Amino acid sequence: MNQSFRWDAVGDAFPLLLEGFRVTLLATVLGTLVAAVLGLAVAVAGRAPSRFVTVPVKAVTEFVRSTPLLVQLVGAAAVFSSVEPLTIGIIVLGIHYAAYTSEVYRAGIDGVPKGQWEACRALSMSPRRTWQAVILPQAVRNVLPALGNYAISMFKETPFLAVITVQEMVFEARKYGADHFVYTEVFTLAGLVFLVASYPTSLLMRKLEKRLGH
Amino acid sequence: MSDFLSILGEEFPQVGSGLWVTLEATVLGSLLALLLSFVLGLAAGSRLLLVRGVSRTVVEFFRGTSLYIQLFWLYYAMPPLTGYELTPLVCGVVAFGLNYGAYGSEIVRGAINSVPRAQYEAAVALNMTPFHRMRKVIMPQAWVQMIPSFTNLLIQLLKCTPLLWLLSAADLMTAIEHVRSRSGESLITYLLLLAVYFVLAYALTLLMNMLERTAKRRLGLHTGAGSLLRTRTAEAAATAGGAR
Numbered sequence: 001m002n003q004s005f006r007w008d009a010v011g012d013a014f015p016l017l018l019e020g021f022r023v024t025l026l027a028t029v030l031g032t033l034v035a036a037v038l039g040l041a042v043a044v045a046g047r048a049p050s051r052f053v054t055v056p057v058k059a060v061t062e063f064v065r066s067t068p069l070l071v072q073l074v075g076a077a078a079v080f081s082s083v084e085p086l087t088i089g090i091i092v093l094g095i096h097y098a099a100y101t102s103e104v105y106r107a108g109i110d111g112v113p114k115g116q117w118e119a120c121r122a123l124s125m126s127p128r129r130t131w132q133a134v135i136l137p138q139a140v141r142n143v144l145p146a147l148g149n150y151a152i153s154m155f156k157e158t159p160f161l162a163v164i165t166v167q168e169m170v171f172e173a174r175k176y177g178a179d180h181f182v183y184t185e186v187f188t189l190a191g192l193v194f195l196v197a198s199y200p201t202s203l204l205m206r207k208l209e210k211r212l213g214h
Numbered sequence: 215m216s217d218f219l220s221i222l223g224e225e226f227p228q229v230g231s232g233l234w235v236t237l238e239a240t241v242l243g244s245l246l247a248l249l250l251s252f253v254l255g256l257a258a259g260s261r262l263l264l265v266r267g268v269s270r271t272v273v274e275f276f277r278g279t280s281l282y283i284q285l286f287w288l289y290y291a292m293p294p295l296t297g298y299e300l301t302p303l304v305c306g307v308v309a310f311g312l313n314y315g316a317y318g319s320e321i322v323r324g325a326i327n328s329v330p331r332a333q334y335e336a337a338v339a340l341n342m343t344p345f346h347r348m349r350k351v352i353m354p355q356a357w358v359q360m361i362p363s364f365t366n367l368l369i370q371l372l373k374c375t376p377l378l379w380l381l382s383a384a385d386l387m388t389a390i391e392h393v394r395s396r397s398g399e400s401l402i403t404y405l406l407l408l409a410v411y412f413v414l415a416y417a418l419t420l421l422m423n424m425l426e427r428t429a430k431r432r433l434g435l436h437t438g439a440g441s442l443l444r445t446r447t448a449e450a451a452a453t454a455g456g457a458r
Contacts, residue, residue: 005295062445063408063412066369066373066411066412066415066416067373067408067411067412067415068372068373068374068375068376068408068411069373070373070374070376070377070379070387071376071387071404071407071408071411072408074404075400075401075404075405075407075408078394078400078404079400079401079404156278156280156281156282157280157282159280159282159283160282162282163380170282170283170286174286177290183286183290183291183294184287184290184291184292184294184295185291187283187286187287187290187291188287188291190283191279191280191283191284191287192279194278194279194280194283195274195275195278195279198278199274199278202277202278
């Protein structure tokens with residue numbers, strides 16, 4: 001070891017990192033909401049009767065899923081330079097993850113027994129009412145654990161937002177590190193905060209999944 | 215637009231070498247990740263509590279602490295602490311390998327567990343050694359199960375390579391950023407970059423589909439040529455808690 005670990009820097013940087021952590025959490029929660037809503041819309045649109053709807057929807061989701069989040073973020077921030085970075089971050093995270101959650105919803109919707117659709121038709125329900133009253137309540141319950149898992153992975157990707165100058169935890173860590181030249185301490189601390197926050201959450205999700213019988 | 219094209223033409227050698235760096239990071243990172251996946255995944259199935267415990271701890275550590283932080287830790291935090299300095303590319307390869315290796319170990323573990331119990335019992339009844347059993351009976355069947363999940367993981371790894379730009383490695387994104395700053399065309403530059411990544415991801419998918427077809431053949435399962443062009447399925451469960 002060339003240089004001892006500076007515990008004083010850890011104590012000094014901690015409040016700043018927590019401040020940034022609030023932004024991290026905010027971005028995760030709002031990003032997950034966007035992904036959950038948009039993903040559902042994409043999944044429902046993907047089941048439209050016309051190929052003019054389903055083919056473009058499929059192509060766009062495939063494109064979004066196959067391209068790097070970082071490029072999407074930096075690109076969106078450069079093109080819409082007048083919009084606030086946090087807003088861009090939340091929307092881009094939401095769109096990126098919607099491409100994944102839509103597949104989760106699709107599987108959830110496929111999991112609803114065919115008899116349920118047939119029963120709705122037999123009762124001459126409108127398509128809208130079929131979705132609202134019968135299909136979605138059953139599908140959404142099945143997909144909740146998987147959505148939770150995507151929320152956890154989104155949480156671990158929020159550091160990307162630092163690149164477009166959103167002042168979340170890693171942004172604060174880099175700033176503090178550069179100002180005081182104590183990168184080792186702040187990055188170790190930031191990593192531990194992530195570990196402490198994400199591990200219990202993933203344990204909880206695993207329990208939930210077991211409970212719902214997956 | 216014509217401006218953009220002429221600048222792109224001038225910068226073409228840099229873009230080409232940047233693409234090479236990106237591919238290098240992807241391939242080397244994937245190889246390290248694959249190696250770690252098998253080591254950690256097989257260790258997770260060990261009878262010894264200590265081996266299982268070490269594997270579990272390593273996996274949870276690398277899954278839990280965010281790739282971004284691992285990469286920055288290697289690049290910024292390790293040199294003052296240990297005196298060793300890694301080049302940006304090596305940092306990238308090590309961080310990608312460790313992070314995705316941890317996710318991959320779950321794929322290996324899950325696939326091995328999914329091989330029917332009777333196959334183990336039959337191999338035991340035939341007096342096969344544990345190594346022989348793994349190599350001839352369990353692994354060929356588990357491997358087929360692993361490939362689709364590994365495809366997703368590899369593409370996620372590919373999608374992380376623009377992070378190298380932040381360490382000022384001369385990767386594809388660095389080269390393209392240079393084109394952008396010279397031409398001032400943000401929209402078209404980033405769309406081009408996204409398109410290149412999309413093509414790379416699809417090429418990787420085709421390659422993995424071929425691998426899957428061969429692996430299935432070895433088990434006597436024949437699939438039509440159409441399966442080669444199939445796109446990936448987003449697997450929610452395999453990458454659970456993890457790699458998007």
